[in-house]
Amino acid sequence: MANVKPKVDAVIVGMGWTGAILAKELTDAGLNVVALERGADRDTQPDFAYPKAIDELEGSVHRRFLQGLNQETVTIRHTSADTAVPYRQIGSFKPGTGVGGAGTHWSGCHFRPLPEDMNFRSNVEQRFGKKFIADDMTIEDFPISYDDLEPHLDMFERVCGTAGRAGKINGVIQPGGNPFEGSRTRDYPLGPNPEYLGAEMFHKGAKEMGWHSYPIPTSNASGPYTNPYGCQMGPCNACGFCSDYGCINYSKASPNACILPVLRQRGNFELRANSQVLKVNLDSTKKKATGVTYLDAQGREVEQPADLVLLCAFQLYNVHLMLVSGIGTPYDPVSNTGTIGRNYSYQNLNRVVLFYDKDVQANQFIGIGGAGATMDDLNGNQLDNGKLGFVGGGLVWARQPGAGPVRGINVPAGTPNWGSKWKQAVADNFRHSFYFEVQGACMSYRQNYLSLDPTYKDAFGRPLLRMTFDWQQNEIKASQFFVDQALKMGRTLNPLSILGDAKKDGEHYNITKYQSTHTCGGATMGSNPATSALNRYLQSWDVSNVFAIGANAFPQNNGYNPTGLVGGLAYWAATAIREKYLKNPGPMVQA
Numbered sequence: 001m002a003n004v005k006p007k008v009d010a011v012i013v014g015m016g017w018t019g020a021i022l023a024k025e026l027t028d029a030g031l032n033v034v035a036l037e038r039g040a041d042r043d044t045q046p047d048f049a050y051p052k053a054i055d056e057l058e059g060s061v062h063r064r065f066l067q068g069l070n071q072e073t074v075t076i077r078h079t080s081a082d083t084a085v086p087y088r089q090i091g092s093f094k095p096g097t098g099v100g101g102a103g104t105h106w107s108g109c110h111f112r113p114l115p116e117d118m119n120f121r122s123n124v125e126q127r128f129g130k131k132f133i134a135d136d137m138t139i140e141d142f143p144i145s146y147d148d149l150e151p152h153l154d155m156f157e158r159v160c161g162t163a164g165r166a167g168k169i170n171g172v173i174q175p176g177g178n179p180f181e182g183s184r185t186r187d188y189p190l191g192p193n194p195e196y197l198g199a200e201m202f203h204k205g206a207k208e209m210g211w212h213s214y215p216i217p218t219s220n221a222s223g224p225y226t227n228p229y230g231c232q233m234g235p236c237n238a239c240g241f242c243s244d245y246g247c248i249n250y251s252k253a254s255p256n257a258c259i260l261p262v263l264r265q266r267g268n269f270e271l272r273a274n275s276q277v278l279k280v281n282l283d284s285t286k287k288k289a290t291g292v293t294y295l296d297a298q299g300r301e302v303e304q305p306a307d308l309v310l311l312c313a314f315q316l317y318n319v320h321l322m323l324v325s326g327i328g329t330p331y332d333p334v335s336n337t338g339t340i341g342r343n344y345s346y347q348n349l350n351r352v353v354l355f356y357d358k359d360v361q362a363n364q365f366i367g368i369g370g371a372g373a374t375m376d377d378l379n380g381n382q383l384d385n386g387k388l389g390f391v392g393g394g395l396v397w398a399r400q401p402g403a404g405p406v407r408g409i410n411v412p413a414g415t416p417n418w419g420s421k422w423k424q425a426v427a428d429n430f431r432h433s434f435y436f437e438v439q440g441a442c443m444s445y446r447q448n449y450l451s452l453d454p455t456y457k458d459a460f461g462r463p464l465l466r467m468t469f470d471w472q473q474n475e476i477k478a479s480q481f482f483v484d485q486a487l488k489m490g491r492t493l494n495p496l497s498i499l500g501d502a503k504k505d506g507e508h509y510n511i512t513k514y515q516s517t518h519t520c521g522g523a524t525m526g527s528n529p530a531t532s533a534l535n536r537y538l539q540s541w542d543v544s545n546v547f548a549i550g551a552n553a554f555p556q557n558n559g560y561n562p563t564g565l566v567g568g569l570a571y572w573a574a575t576a577i578r579e580k581y582l583k584n585p586g587p588m589v590q591a
């Protein structure tokens with residue numbers, strides 16, 4: 001029988017970016033908050049202290065800071081006619097665990113959405129007609145605009161000490177920034193990070209192509225900074241151990257460095273690490289949550305009653321918890337009804353590598369997770385999709401997060417995968433090559449969805465989350481176009497040789513190859529409860545004291561990395577809870 005804890009005002013599942021933001025905002029409002037995190041507690045000191053954090057074998061092979069897949073994972077298949085099998089080894093995406101979540105080992109690229117990303121479906125319909133959207137493409141508008149979100153996107157940038165160069169402030173274009181961005185009320189809190197050779201070359205190539213390059217906005221501090229919560233960050237030293245690792249230097253924004261120092265001192269906040277939440281408990285009406293049940297560090301079942309339940313467990317696990325708890329109706333792709341699991345999408349990522357002779361010193365071992373150069377000339381309304389025949393835009397960028405022998409060193413085409421010729425190619429190219437990444441949007445489709453697996457269970461006896469996903473012709477076509485553009489630009493820079501990995505016609509999603517942890521959708525926000533799980537405040541349409549915060553809310557994946565929008569949405573939802581919900585608990589939007 002479960003041990004029952006005293007009731008609290010709010011229980012938060014997961015202590016990554018969204019959990020930390022909600023905990024800060026709700027404890028500010030005077031609520032008693034308990035946060036349950038399935039992984040261990042950790043902090044910069046001692047967990048990421050030099051030199052032990054700087055270990056590629058531990059970080060990038062043994063995946064010390066990522067979720068172990070032995071207790072809980074997902075099953076994956078390409079189509080509903082296939083049998084899904086468990087994801088047993090980290091490959092395509094890397095869910096986080098432990099205090100800070102994936103927010104400790106992310107890279108730091110910190111984008112805002114474009115205004116047209118927020119009214120995506122209407123914008124495509126307006127520009128190219130309703131028939132341009134295929135029948136199986138289930139793309140939607142977000143139910144809020146860029147202007148609604150702007151103050152919250154700004155707040156997240158302040159908390160993260162984001163380094164960048166504004167492109168448009170109060171409608172006025174700024175030199176050197178992104179002229180296509182949505183208007184912002186003020187500049188980034190810090191100026192851009194220094195550039196390395198790949199980024200310099202990117203600016204040169206972009207100019208040749210007539211593109212408007214700008215520094216990637218990045219939450220790797222370019223100088224000393226104190227955020228609005230009083231948390232200090234030090235300038236990044238370009239150590240090259242950002243992605244997959246916690247920052248040794250208090251330079252990369254993370255919940256641990258930027259929010260938890262404040263939360264940990266609060267009497268109305270309690271963090272319980274090693275607490276695996278199994279389900280959200282509902283009352284007999286199934287319209288109200290009474291709290292959650294979790295396993296504590298000793299493996300005992302504990303019930304935590306609460307007035308508010310905030311799912312902050314990362315996109316995939318928010319959807320899983322909703323499905324196993326019976327919140328909302330599971331999506332059925334045959335009848336195209338139900339909302340939990342609907343509109344799953346991923347990121348369309350490809351790479352172009354440029355090899356030079358020994359006069360060109362790219363020094364890939366130097367790196368800053370998010371920093372580099374990019375451009376939006378092929379994104380949003382800049383792209384003539386009608387002419388190109390696919391929906392969605394994308395970016396090309398030069399980013400140098402740090403390369404090493406274990407994480408992989410690029411070698412030219414034709415090099416064997418092992419042996420003395422491979423070793424020679426590594427020695428010849430390590431310091432004399434760099435790459436551009438091509439990151440495209442990914443649409444949502446009726447046939448790509450999340451559901452409960454009928455066969456496989458996790459260590460706690462719950463059905464695993466099943467992912468049914470494959471690349472569709474639209475994304476393959478887009479990948480070929482963007483890679484072709486990146487190759488054209490690369491050739492203007494006169495490399496000795498150049499490699500591009502566009503998706504081939506009919507190519508399937510490959511779960512063994514890392515492609516980004518930008519998994520989206522499955523419990524989306526919308527204006528219509530028949531097609532969305534959450535209303536505009538990320539509140540469940542079905543159980544009004546449950547909120548699901550994260551990229552699960554995106555109706556489709558836009559061309560950017562998701563966390564800027566995830567953080568903005570977390571502040572937007574927290575503001576609605578503080579200013580509206582607490583005064584009048586219940587549905588904030590009438591269905």
Ligand SMILES: Cc1cc2nc3c(=O)[nH]c(=O)nc-3n(C[C@H](O)[C@H](O)[C@H](O)COP(=O)(O)OP(=O)(O)OC[C@H]3O[C@@H](n4cnc5c(N)ncnc54)[C@H](O)[C@@H]3O)c2cc1C
Pocket residue numbers: 013014015016017018019036037038039094095096097098099100101102103104105106107108109110111243244275276277278312313314315317369370517518549550551561562563564566
């Ligand atoms: C290597 C890497 C690089 C990345 N780089 C970028 C980048 O440059 N830019 C960008 O925008 N995004 C990037 N991302 C993605 C980014 O990390 C996520 O978008 C962001 O962390 C999501 O925040 P979140 O709060 O939704 O989830 P998380 O930060 O993952 O936090 C969720 C927490 O919930 C916990 N949890 C899950 N289930 C349960 C449960 N049942 N009970 C209790 N706790 C639970 C998890 O353990 C985890 O700690 C990257 C991700 C990775 C892995």
Ligand code: SF4
Pocket residue numbers: 220221235236237238239240241242246247248249250251252367368369
């Ligand atoms: S590159 Fe900079 S931000 Fe990243 S881990 Fe190293 S010091 Fe921290």
